[in-house]
Amino acid sequence: METLTAAQGGDDANIGAAILMRFTDPNNELDLEIRKLIVVLSGPFRGQNAPPPTPVTYLGATCSSLDVASGQMLDAHLTILSIVIPKVPAAFLITNLRPVFDSVARPLRSSSPIDQSTGCLVVKCIAQLFITVANVVSWSDVSELYSFFLDLANFDGFRVREQLHACLADVLQSFQGTPLLYLATKQITDLLNKYPLLVNYDENTSESVPSQEEKALFTLEVVNVSLSLLSTEDRTAVLVYYKSLLELNKFDVTSRISDGLYRLCLDPSADHSPQLLLDIVLSLCLFVTQHKIIPRTIASFLSAGVTKVYSYDRKMCEVNLPIVFDALKVILTSRGARKNHDIVPAFKCLINTCVDESLIKEGVHYVVINASVGDGIKSEPTVIENLCATIQSLLGYHRFHKDQTESQQSNRFCETQERFHNYKIWCRAFEIFSTMIDKLGPYSSYLMRGTLKTLADMHLLPHKEFPFKEKVELLLKKLVQICGFDAVIAVMPQEHKKLLVEINEMVSRPVEVIPQVLEATTVRVCKFDEDKARCKAKREMTKRMSDAAGMAKKMRLQV
Template sequence: MAVDDMAELDSHIFAIVYPHTPRSTAGDDDLSFLGGEGDLAATILARLGGSPREDFQHLCATAAAVAQAVSDQGVPATPVAYFAASAAALAPLARAGAAGADPHVAGALLAFLSAALPALPAAVVRARGREVADDVMRVLDFPSTPDSGVRAGLRCLAHLISAGDRANWEALYTVILRLSTDHRPKVRKQSHSCLRDVLLSFQRQPILVPASEAITRSFERFLLLSGGSSSVNTGAAEEGPKGAKEVLYILNALICCLPLMASKPSNTILKYFKPLLDLHQPILTRSLLDILHAVAESPTLQLKSDVLLDLLCSLGLSVSSERKSGDEMASIARLLHVGTKKIYKQNRDICVVKLPLIFTSLGDILSSEFEEARFSSVEAFKGLIDHCIDETLVSQGIA
C-alpha cells in the first residue's frame, strides 16, 4: 500500500468513532462520544469492511486481529481489552526496528490505538501509559511509518501526557514538539494540534511553565540557525538558510499555542515580532497577525502591555506607509480593535496616549478601496469608542 493511500486514515477513524462531532483541526477528538460503550473493532469492520481501498483493508485486518485476540482471551470486547491487545501487538513491532516491522501494520495499529485510548479509565492510562508510550515513540522514529500512522502516534502521545502519569511527560512532549517542524504538512498540523491539547491540559499548573519554555527555546534555536530575524523570508520555506523554514513552521504552531502558554515565555517570543514584522514579508506578516489576533482575544494570557502596544502602533503606521492587500488591512483593523481593548484593560494609562494613532490608522483603512477592510475599520471604531472613550477623555479633547 502506498504511503499516500493512508493519508486520511485517522480522519476516517475519527468519523467512525465520533460521527456527530465536527473536526475543525487535526486531533480534535471529543472523547465523550466513545464513552466505553461501543465495540470499536466491530464498528470499523462494519463501516469499512467492504471498502476496496488498501489502507482500509489494513485497518480492518488489524481490527479483526485485535478482536480475535480479545475473543481468544475470553474477555468482553471493552476499550480496556482492545487497548491491551493492540498495545501487545505493537510491542514486538517496536522492538523489531524499522527493517523488521511492516510499516502499514504499524501505522494501522497506531491508528487503532489512538481511537481506543480516549475511552480508557485514567487508572489504566497511568498504569500502562509509560510502557505503551515507549513503543509508540520507537515506531514514530521509523522512517517508513506512514504519515497517517505518525499522526495517530502523536495523538496517542498527547493523550498519554494529558491523562497519564505526568512524571515522565518531557520525553513524550519532546517528540511532539520535534515533529512540529516536520517536512510533512499534515504531520506538522497534527503536532501543532497535539501541542495545543497538551498545553490546554496543563493550564493553571506549574508544569505549564517548562512546557511553554520548551516551545520558546525551539523558536529561538531555529531563529538563531536561520541567522536571525533578518534571514527569515518568503523564500525560506524552500531555499532559505537552515532554520528559516522551521521558524515559519513554529510560527504556525504559535497561532494555537501562544494563547495557552505561560506569560513569561510568551513575552520572550513576543519581543522578536517587531524585527520580523519589519521584514515586510507577506507570508511572515500573515502568520504574525494571526498569532497576535489569537493572543489579543485570549482572556487569560497576560502580555507586556508596552510591547504589545508597540506592535499595534507599528502595524497601524504601516497602513499608510506600505501597500497592503484588502485582507491584510482588514486583519490589521480587527487586530487594532481587539488588541487595543486588551491593552486598555491591562494598562489604561499607556493605552490612551496611543489612541489618536490607533484611530488615525483605522481612518486610513476606512478610506481604502477594499470593502471588507472598510467594514472591519467601522466595527473597530465603534468597539473602541464604546470601550475606551469616556467623559474624561472627551473633556481633555483627546477623543
C-alpha cells in the first residue's frame, strides 16, 4: 500500500496489552492469530528503552502487512484495525484516509471470494474510519468512499448486509450536526430511483429481473436505517412511496416496510404526518387480514404506529382501533404467532394507551340504552364494544373442539402440535383479557358480559380437554372483586350461579397477580430457557477465565 504520512499521535500506549487481554481462547484459531500478530507488530519496540507502540504505529504496521494476508490472518489484521482505528487521531487519518481506506477495502474489491466474517470486519473498519473523521472532514474527501460503502448494500452475503445496516446507523449518527448528514442521507434516498421496484415483476420471465428485485429490496433496508435522520420533506416523500409499494401486496416488500416504520416510530424526535402514518397502518392491517401472512415486526409496528397517531390526534386514532385489533387477532391466532412474542405487549400497549374513560363511558351508555329498548332497533356497536368483542373471540373454545377432532384423525405428533398451538393462544388471550378488565374496572360487567359467560362455560369443560380451570377461576375471582358479586351474577345464566357463589366465598383471600398465574402455564418453557441461559453464561465465564490462564501459561507472552 502507499506509505502513510508520519505523525505523532496516540495516547493509548497499552493498546497492544488490551488487545491481548480480549482474545484469550487457546482453542480459537482467530484468537491465536491475533495474539501472534500483536507479538510480531510490537517486536521492534521490545527494547528496554523503546517506547511502547501507539495506535498510529499499529495502524501503519497492520496496513503494511494487510496486502499479503489471507484466511484467518486476514481476519486477525482486520480485527486489530477495527480496534485501533478509533484510537488514531483524526488529523492523521484525514491525511492518510485514501491509502488506509484502499488497504482496508481490498478484500471486498478482490475477485476472489471471501468469508462473510471477513466482509463484516471490512465493513466495520470502513465505518470506524468515517466515524473517527466525521467532525473534521469535508464531503469531497469522503463522497467516493461513502458511495463504495453504500454499494455494499447489494453484497451477496446476508451477514455483510446486516453488518452494513448496523454500521451505517452509527455512521449517520456521527454525521449529525455536520454538513455531511444531509448529503449522506440524500445519497441513500437516491437509491430508491436507482433501484425501483418493478410493479409487474414475474420471476419466470428472465434471470436478470430477480436480481433487480433483490437490489430494490436491499435498498429498502438501507433507506430504513436513515428514515429518522431524513429531513421532514424527504421523510414524507419516502413514506408516500412506501404507501404506494404496499399496494403490490408482496410479503418481502411489506415486511421491510414494517421493519423500517417500526424503527421510525421508536424515535420520538422524528416528525411525520399522522394521517399518512395511519393510512400505512390501515394498509398493513388489510394486508394481514386478507393474506394471513405475518411480517416479523408487524405487531410491534401496529402498536407503536397507532400510539404515535394517538399522540397527534386521539379521535382519528380511536375510530380505527377495531381494525387494528382485528389484525392483531389474526396475528395472535396464526401459526406464526408462536414466533411473534410482541403480540401480547402490542395488545396491552394499545389497551393501556388508547382506551380512555370517554370511550368506556360511551360504550356503557349505549349498552344501557340498547338494553332498555328490548327487541327494538339498537344502535351500532361502539368502538369499545367492538374491541371487547375481539378479545372475547380470542377465548372462543368452540374452535378448540373442532381442531381437536381434526387432530385426532392425524398422527400423535400433529395432535400434540395442535394442542400446543391452542394452549398458546389461550394463555395469551387470558393475559390480554386480564389487561382489559383492569382498564375497564367496574364497567367490565357491562362491556364484557359475553366474555364472562364464555369463561364460565370453559370452567364446565372436562379437565382433560381444558387444563386451565385454575386460571379461569382466578379471572372470575378478579372480576367479582372489581365489579362486585351482584353485578357479575346479574349477567350470568342460571347454570353458572353455583360457580359464582363458590368464587365469591374465596374473594376474602387476596387475589394473586394474574400475570404470575399466567406464567404458571407458559413460563415453564421460559423458565427452562432462562435457567439454561444462566448456566450457559456461568460455564462460559468459567471457561473464559480458564482459557486466559491456560493461554498465558502456554504462550508465556509478554507485552
